[in-house]
Amino acid sequence: MCGIIGYLGKKDALPILEKGLERLDYRGYDSAGVSVLDGGSFNTVKKPGRMDNLKEALKQTSMPGSLGLGHTRWATHGEVNEVNAHPHWDCRQEIALVHNGIIENYRPLKEMLIKQGHVFVSETDTEVIAHLIESYYEGDLEQAVLKALPQLQGSYALMVASKKEPDKIIAARMLSPLILGIAKDGYYLASDATALVDEAALVIYLEDGEVAVIRKQGFEIKDFKGLIKSKTTSALSWSGPAVDKKGFAHFMLKEIYEQPEVIKKNIEIYTEKDTVDFSIDQRFFQDIDRITIVACGTAYHAGLLAEYMIEEIAGIPVTVDTSSEFRYRNFVPEAKTLFVCISQSGETADTLAGLRLAKEFGFKTLAMVNVENSTIAREADKVIYTNAGPEIGVASTKAYLSQIIVLQLLALKLTHLYRKQLPGFYYRYFTELKKIPLYLEKILAEAPVIESLAEELQKASNFLYLGRGINYPNALEGALKLKEISYIHAEGYAGGEMKHGPIALIDKELPVIAISPAGRVRDKMLSNMLEVKARQGKIVGIITEGDSDLMQACYKTIPVPFAEEHLSTMLVPLPLQLLAYYIAAKKGCDVDKPRNLAKSVTVE
Numbered sequence: 341m342c343g344i345i346g347y348l349g350k351k352d353a354l355p356i357l358e359k360g361l362e363r364l365d366y367r368g369y370d371s372a373g374v375s376v377l378d379g380g381s382f383n384t385v386k387k388p389g390r391m392d393n394l395k396e397a398l399k400q401t402s403m404p405g406s407l408g409l410g411h412t413r414w415a416t417h418g419e420v421n422e423v424n425a426h427p428h429w430d431c432r433q434e435i436a437l438v439h440n441g442i443i444e445n446y447r448p449l450k451e452m453l454i455k456q457g458h459v460f461v462s463e464t465d466t467e468v469i470a471h472l473i474e475s476y477y478e479g480d481l482e483q484a485v486l487k488a489l490p491q492l493q494g495s496y497a498l499m500v501a502s503k504k505e506p507d508k509i510i511a512a513r514m515l516s517p518l519i520l521g522i523a524k525d526g527y528y529l530a531s532d533a534t535a536l537v538d539e540a541a542l543v544i545y546l547e548d549g550e551v552a553v554i555r556k557q558g559f560e561i562k563d564f565k566g567l568i569k570s571k572t573t574s575a576l577s578w579s580g581p582a583v584d585k586k587g588f589a590h591f592m593l594k595e596i597y598e599q600p601e602v603i604k605k606n607i608e609i610y611t612e613k614d615t616v617d618f619s620i621d622q623r624f625f626q627d628i629d630r631i632t633i634v635a636c637g638t639a640y641h642a643g644l645l646a647e648y649m650i651e652e653i654a655g656i657p658v659t660v661d662t663s664s665e666f667r668y669r670n671f672v673p674e675a676k677t678l679f680v681c682i683s684q685s686g687e688t689a690d691t692l693a694g695l696r697l698a699k700e701f702g703f704k705t706l707a708m709v710n711v712e713n714s715t716i717a718r719e720a721d722k723v724i725y726t727n728a729g730p731e732i733g734v735a736s737t738k739a740y741l742s743q744i745i746v747l748q749l750l751a752l753k754l755t756h757l758y759r760k761q762l763p764g765f766y767y768r769y770f771t772e773l774k775k776i777p778l779y780l781e782k783i784l785a786e787a788p789v790i791e792s793l794a795e796e797l798q799k800a801s802n803f804l805y806l807g808r809g810i811n812y813p814n815a816l817e818g819a820l821k822l823k824e825i826s827y828i829h830a831e832g833y834a835g836g837e838m839k840h841g842p843i844a845l846i847d848k849e850l851p852v853i854a855i856s857p858a859g860r861v862r863d864k865m866l867s868n869m870l871e872v873k874a875r876q877g878k879i880v881g882i883i884t885e886g887d888s889d890l891m892q893a894c895y896k897t898i899p900v901p902f903a904e905e906h907l908s909t910m911l912v913p914l915p916l917q918l919l920a921y922y923i924a925a926k927k928g929c930d931v932d933k934p935r936n937l938a939k940s941v942t943v944e
């Protein structure tokens with residue numbers, strides 16, 4: 341979950357590390373630190389808290405040198421303070437190291453190293469790696485790293501430098517992402533591509549069990565035995581402006597506003613004359629008896645939506661699991677299963693583990709991923725990119741919508757292969773689908789109304805989100821959005837389940853966000869809403885414009901344009917996101933970097 345960056349080249353390392361860490365700090369922002377090697381010694385500055393604290397401290401110091409390591413931390417072992425911030429050191433402060441991941445056997449290693457006389461200063465698991473490398477160091481950093489790596493259990497992407505070998509960085513990967521960027525001025529290492537945008541035209545994605553040996557005059561990729569491997573380079577397709585706020589107060593708001601474009605882009609890329617084309621051989625989608633979807637958080641909610649869509653229109657049974665449950669429950673595999681994993685980052689540890697398990701079961705595996713060439717994208721049999729562009733805000737918005745549209749298209753593709761539909765079905769579906777970007781623009785134009793509603797509701801300490809049928813997962817997502825960025829407790833519930841418990845919560849203080857666009861369950865939702873109203877509940881309805889019965893049941897409404905039930909799932913998230921955003925912003929919360937969270941969950 342931490343962000344790591346390294347540079348070795350012709351330029352001064354510090355500005356590169358600073359820029360890289362600013363782009364990476366969405367991976368974790370408990371502390372940040374840099375070390376730059378100047379001739380024979382390292383200069384290091386580390387600060388707890390946000391990147392701004394480090395930047396402020398760096399203003400007071402000069403750090404020349406063209407080899408540097410940087411780190412932004414999401415704390416796992418040891419509290420948030422300067423000592424536990426990376427880079428970490430060996431006893432003699434000759435070896436500097438940054439690490440993303442968790443060393444699971446750090447305790448026995450630490451005990452062994454203490455017995456050998458090593459002195460530890462931090463509470464981190466990472467520090468053992470520096471001392472372990474020191475214990476093997478006999479003048480050759482690469483050899484020392486190669487001896488240390490087999491002793492480490494857990495996950496790591498790490499970068500190491502020694503002041504005795506000032507022209508070298510050694511980096512290694514096991515279960516945590518690591519990328520080498522190749523530029524005219526030198527070599528960049530980073531935990532994800534965002535840090536390399538505009539810096540390195542070409543990149544190499546390291547795989548588990550690989551080591552990069554970087555020198556100013558060249559690099560080699562090796563396995564853990566030190567044998568050279570040949571690797572292919574790829575071009576980075578994202579460009580700089582995409583990772584800027586473009587005048588919006590927060591990345592989250594900018595990303596909310598990008599959603600009409602995201603939908604348009606996916607329609608453009610994947611549809612042609614009322615058919616879906618993922619550029620994947622038709623045979624891959626044939627001979628499927630069941631679909632198993634695995635994902636985490638917001639992506640899991642997209643998976644739940646897909647269950648409704650695929651079962652209803654394609655008629656194929658679907659099961660959906662959170663990745664962390666899937667990997668440890670005794671799932672009973674069935675032949676002819678298509679395994680689909682959904683992930684914005686393509687690096688989520690549990691989802692990756694789920695994918696690897698699915699491969700062991702012999703399933704066909706399909707990844708739906710936003711970040712190109714991420715580990716999940718590379719390891720699945722086939723990948724469908726969701727084309728949302730870089731999502732920087734920790735709270736997922738445009739990535740969620742991109743997952744929904746692509747899953748809709750998958751449902752259509754499967755329908756075409758597995759079920760006959762009435763004449764005109766596809767024409768009608770695609771005609772309506774193409775209107776969604778326009779409808780989203782219409783909802784965005786109502787943002788000031790949602791903002792003033794947020795003003796009224798921001799003091800509530802609990803929220804309930806209700807939905808039914810295909811929009812039930814959107815109730816879960818609405819509650820997740822609010823709680824993660826505003827720290828207000830929120831629960832998502834199926835409207836029909838109200839009477840089985842949560843109705844006890846209703847009083848005149850509790851805002852109930854009732855998701856009830858036109859569709860088969862609209863009348864059922866109306867009954868649930870009236871039950872809430874009868875108990876003086878404060879209902880905010882997300883309803884189809886002009887639905888006067890529902891308006892009467894609500895304290896306030898946020899209308900969305902009429903859309904066919906399946907397509908309404910792409911309209912509903914937008915008001916939910918805006919409501920959560922404005923409430924959090926008005927409460928003064930750090931919207932883009934909510935406390936305790938990180939964008940990419942690369943540890944279990």
Ligand code: M6R
Pocket residue numbers: 636637638639640682683684685686687688691734735736737820821824939940941
């Ligand atoms: O990168 P992924 O889509 O695999 O991430 C999964 C979740 O961590 C993520 O969706 C998380 O729940 C969102 N950031 C919440 O807004």
